[in-house]
Amino acid sequence: MTNSPIGPSLEALWRQEVGVSLGDAAFQMSILHWVNDGLLTVFFLVVGLEVKREMTVGHLASRRSAALPIAAALGGMVVPALLYALVIPAGPWSHGWGVPMATDTAFAIALIAVMGARVPVELRIFLTAAAIVDDIGAIVVVAVFYSGDMHPAYLAAAAAVVVALALLSRSRVYLLSPYILLGIALWTFVYAGGLHATLAGVVLALFVPTRPPANLAALMTQASTIIASEARHEGEVLRHGPSTPALHALDAIFDRLESPADRLLRHAGARSSYAVLPIFALANAGVAINPGVFVGHGWLMAAIVAGLAIGKPLGVFLMAAAAVRAGIAVKPAEYTWRQLAGAGALAGIGSTMSLFIAGQAFPSASDLSAAKIAVFAASIVSAVVGTALLWGPSRQELIEEAPQGASMQVS
Known part of the structure; x- marks a missing residue:
């Protein structure tokens, strides 16, 4: 659409100002900002609720179970950023080190789902948890390093809302409406305070109760x-x-049996997957394809591709292996190291979040276009490599890598 005759009209649509006014007071943003700062908050709320549920009542409730994806996610953020910094020359592009840090959870999990029974459920849980931690890390990076000027008064008001959320949660309030109302107030104050507004979604998720009521x-x-x-x-x-x-x-x-977190996930989860992310992609993925985009942007594109396609799988695999070797984490016998490496390669699919961070890091239209093309190229390479590694681990590999008890079951 961007490269068709309607491209200029589409761009003008995203730049259209929309807001509310009351007398002399007005609050307006472009439709693109409403998507990136408003709608995407729902995505991060869902992400935060999912990781909280997994770590409180789900598959990652035990410390050693949670340690493996957390270690992998940390490696998958640090190594790509370092590799980007090594490749990129000193200058304004150095600020883009956050672009290759992010994993597109939806695309990565979708590819695993397409492969069906070839990929163990345990590996899907590992990649989901690692990608969710990765996304939370990415939004923290955006909030700290890619936000605008800070306004202490609004940030103090946001802190007061966080205290109110903590009191609600501690008081075991299981009605969802107070959390939603405070979440809207938190979003407003975080945005006005100069931090990226999507941080409000993650913070709200921390305080929405995940367990059923005590009675x-x-x-x-x-x-x-x-x-x-x-x-x-x-x-x-x-x-x-x-x-x-x-x-x-x-x-x-x-209403009282279902935890507020589960109720919110039931209502917001599908909307996040089938509405929020597609609208975000439509608003942000458009890039004009012309030879001029590649001129003078070789190092920028190489750094992003290297960070996502090489740094991501290396970071995920090496940190996971180090955590297992140190005894901090345990690798389930249901999947092999080769399959874990394949999941690490899929983590290099950076589409949604990488585009989001690129939009914050590169104000220049030409730089942003080059960054988008590099993200797409790296994501395609990562998807192909990850799928190839996961498509056919031999039965013998499973038998050789499994412990004795698990080996007998496979036999």
């Missing part, structure tokens, strides 16, 4: 009692349906 057994007993009472009026229920008071009571119990 879970009592709520289940209440629900059973209501259902048993309705069952005694079997004929009437068949003619008119359950009584209205019973339906209201069961609705109230259901």
Whole structure:
């Protein structure tokens, strides 16, 4: 679309100012900024909720289980940034070291899903957790290194909202609406304070409760009692349906049974995947393809490609291996080191987040266009290499690398 006759009109659309006004007070941003600063906050809220759930009640609840993807994610951020810094010449492009740090969670997990049973579920969990930690690391980098001028008064107000969120969570408030209202206030103050507004999504996720309420057994007993009472009026229920008071009571119990985090994920998760990310990609991925983009940008493009396609898999694999060797983490027997290397290669797919950081790092339109092309090229290379490594590990590899007990099961 960007390279078609409607390209200029599309660009003008994204630059259109939209906002609200009340008397002399007005708050306006371009549609592109609403997408990048507003909609993407929903994505980071979902990311934060997912990693919190996995580390509190999910597959990564134990310290050693969580250590492997966390170590891999740290390696996958540090090594690409260092490699970028080594390749890039000193100058304004040095500020773009954050571009190759990020992993596109959606694309990486989608490729693993397409491969089906060839990839163990445990490896999918590893890559998901590593990519989520990676995304949170990326947004912290954006907040610290790619934000504008700071305004202490607004940041103090944001800190006060964080305290209120902490008190809500500590008081075991399981209604979702207070968290949402405070989250909107937090987004406003973070944006006005000069930090990147999407940080508010991650912070909000930290305080939304992930566990069911403490009186879970009592709520289940209440629900059973209501259902048993309705069952005694079997004929009437068949003619008119359950009584209205019973339906209201069961609705109230259901709302209290499901944790606020699960409820929010159920409503926001699909919207994040099927609306927020596609709209973000449509708004940010457009780049005019012409020979002039490549002129004078060779080192910039080489640094980004090297960081994503080489630095990412190296960082993920080496840090994971170091964590296992040091006894900090344990590698599940269900996948091999070759498969872990394949997951590390898929982590080099930087599309969404790399484009996001590039937009913050390169104000020049020509620099940004070159960076986008490099991100796309590196992501394609990473996808091909990762898929090749994961497509066909031999059965013998699984038997040789598994412990004795697991080897007997494979046999």
